[in-house]
Amino acid sequence: MSQQNPTTTVTATINDSEIDATVPSRYLLSDLLRRELDITSVKRGCETGKCGACTVLMDGDPVKSCSVLAAQADGTGIETIEGLDDELGEIIKNAYSRNHGLQCGFCTSGFLLSTKSLLEDVSDPSRDEIRERLQGNICRCTGYTRIIEAVEDAAVRYDPE
Amino acid sequence: MKPITYLEPETVDEACEQLDRHGHDAVVLAGGQSLLQILKRRLVQADYVVDITAIDDLHELGKSDESFRIGAAVPYVDIVQHPVARSQIPGLAEAIETIGDHQIRCRGTFVGGIAHADPQGDPPIIATALDAEFHIASVDGTRTVSASEFYAGLFETDLNQGELITHVEVPLSEDNEISTYQSFTRRMGDYAIAAVALSTSLSNDETMTDPRVVVGAATHGPTRLSSVEDSLDDSVLTDDIIDEAAETARENVDATDDEVATAAYKSHLVGELTRDALESVR
Numbered sequence: 001m002s003q004q005n006p007t008t009t010v011t012a013t014i015n016d017s018e019i020d021a022t023v024p025s026r027y028l029l030s031d032l033l034r035r036e037l038d039i040t041s042v043k044r045g046c047e048t049g050k051c052g053a054c055t056v057l058m059d060g061d062p063v064k065s066c067s068v069l070a071a072q073a074d075g076t077g078i079e080t081i082e083g084l085d086d087e088l089g090e091i092i093k094n095a096y097s098r099n100h101g102l103q104c105g106f107c108t109s110g111f112l113l114s115t116k117s118l119l120e121d122v123s124d125p126s127r128d129e130i131r132e133r134l135q136g137n138i139c140r141c142t143g144y145t146r147i148i149e150a151v152e153d154a155a156v157r158y159d160p161e
Numbered sequence: 162m163k164p165i166t167y168l169e170p171e172t173v174d175e176a177c178e179q180l181d182r183h184g185h186d187a188v189v190l191a192g193g194q195s196l197l198q199i200l201k202r203r204l205v206q207a208d209y210v211v212d213i214t215a216i217d218d219l220h221e222l223g224k225s226d227e228s229f230r231i232g233a234a235v236p237y238v239d240i241v242q243h244p245v246a247r248s249q250i251p252g253l254a255e256a257i258e259t260i261g262d263h264q265i266r267c268r269g270t271f272v273g274g275i276a277h278a279d280p281q282g283d284p285p286i287i288a289t290a291l292d293a294e295f296h297i298a299s300v301d302g303t304r305t306v307s308a309s310e311f312y313a314g315l316f317e318t319d320l321n322q323g324e325l326i327t328h329v330e331v332p333l334s335e336d337n338e339i340s341t342y343q344s345f346t347r348r349m350g351d352y353a354i355a356a357v358a359l360s361t362s363l364s365n366d367e368t369m370t371d372p373r374v375v376v377g378a379a380t381h382g383p384t385r386l387s388s389v390e391d392s393l394d395d396s397v398l399t400d401d402i403i404d405e406a407a408e409t410a411r412e413n414v415d416a417t418d419d420e421v422a423t424a425a426y427k428s429h430l431v432g433e434l435t436r437d438a439l440e441s442v443r
Contacts, residue, residue: 025164069193
């Protein structure tokens with residue numbers, strides 16, 4: 001192990017693929033995903049844990065990948081929007097598209113994953129619940145109204161049975 | 162972030178040995194929602210990051226004798242979803258629900274917030290109002306300290322180098338105990354500008370006994386307002402008593418001045434939050 005830049009080996013399941021990567025221990029989860037694995041849908045917005053553009057699902061929970069060390073992801077299952085190809089994922093993506101829930105798209109990956117986590121927990125959320133659960137994602141384009149409408153639309157179309 | 166060596170002890174003893182061996186050069190990582198930000202900004206320098214979340218004992222959450230025990234690796238979301246916390250310690254759930262956002266509460270830990278001791282953080286304030294006890298381990302053994310003895314000013318705590326808070330115990334209230342947490346932020350999820358936490362025994366005729374009124378965010382760390390507590394003790398919660406308590410809080414709080422708000426404004430908020438706290442338990 002180099003004294004200058006110690007490394008850690010991370011074994012994780014990322015969108016159903018097993019990965020095994022040796023990265024500098026100071027790497028954030030967002031560094032592992034973008035630099036090492038080339039998953040650039042994970043956006044680096046503020047890198048201070050505020051904007052939510054780098055949100056991924058870690059064992060089903062939404063986390064900001066700029067606020068988690070890559071080493072902390074060892075042994076976990078990570079989902080990015082590349083893994084949003086199941087029924088719920090398709091419903092959410094179509095709902096955002098149909099309702100104009102995005103403009104420039106930079107924040108969208110994070111919003112989609114926060115939305116998936118919300119609808120898995122609460123299949124029929126109120127507007128307040130939607131606002132509360134999307135509070136950690138910032139959008140500078142839409143003004144949020146269309147995003148909330150997209151989530152409501154997805155909830156109507158999603159039948160957890 | 163500067164290069165770090167990542168350590169992942171599996172027992173409390175192993176963690177304490179690592180913290181002892183590396184001294185100033187080591188920091189404790191639990192959820193990392195505050196720590197990683199300050200490491201990235203180099204406000205804290207550390208060669209060794211000791212991740213305590215692989216230690217099974219620190220995941221404990223639930224009733225233990227007369228108290229509610231929260232392990233150092235337990236994230237906020239698990240606490241607010243716990244039925245005992247929700248029903249018997251409402252002030253704790255209210256405080257946690259104001260912290261950050263959902264992503265942050267999925268990772269961040271209550272005990273981490275206790276140890277980080279940010280004067281604007283919510284955990285130290287509610288822990289002091291609930292008279293929580295902090296259990297601390299080191300290579301020299303274990304000790305406990307009460308929340309009110311733990312905080313000693315701006316980012317100053319009783320925690321020594323090489324020590325680890327393993328869990329926090331919140332005394333479980335008797336049936337007529339009630340608590341609440343009121344804070345003022347400019348936007349949801351921001352750090353509070355002022356916060357008031359209240360815990361008290363309240364009889365059926367609304368007589369308060371042994372109230373604890375703690376103000377934070379507006380001050381250098383959580384501070385009990387003894388003048389307000391005295392004015393409320395053995396009093397029935399009437400409009401006049403609430404007015405008087407709000408005024409006493411406003412006059413007696415030693416609020417700080419900063420770029421966000423003046424001391425006078427924060428004192429005003431503390432008075433109004435004291436009123437909100439009393440109205441909410443009424």
